[in-house]
Amino acid sequence: MFERFTQSARTVVRDAVVTAEELRSDAVDTRHLVVALAEGAVAVPGPVATALRSVGVEPADVAAAARSAIAAGAVLDGEALASLGIDLDAVRDRADAVFGPGALERAARPRRRRARTRPFTGDAKKALELSLREAIRLGDRSIDAPHVLLGVLRADSPGGRVVVALAQDAGSDLVAVREALERERPAA
Structure with a gap:
């Protein structure tokens, strides 16, 4: 499956691991993936940033909310x-x-005392698997960052709930976020 990940999707996974290390989390879950997606969208605006902003959500707010959820x-x-x-x-x-x-x-x-690899939780593994299913459903040959966020949202996971809550606060909903991600994803 990982051979289908584009560089941006691989960066999301790598940055999620870095975030888990930084926050001293025992494992990488979907909230870490959301932090990586949102912070990546702030640093290098692209389809995820455009999709989130189109539903009234700022990527920086998503990153902050996901970090707060991890801390909580x-x-x-x-x-x-x-x-x-x-x-x-x-x-x-x-x-x-x-x-x-x-x-x-x-x-x-x-x-x-020493660095160790952090395992991915079941919800993170499921979200990454669902990102592949989203790419296939959309007829895309590779998995990009928007597919990862679609997978997180489809997994009904803690990370996805952070995004949905912010979208609802902005007067939007899950369906609108998914449609915006599908519309903004890179061409297949």
């Missing part, structure tokens, strides 16, 4: 701490005051 998945469990009589918000406020914003979240993620 790695936060401490406030309810569990409250059951022990610990106010997580008070601890977070004090840690931020002493060590800077986000100190508690940074400390909560274990540091790795």
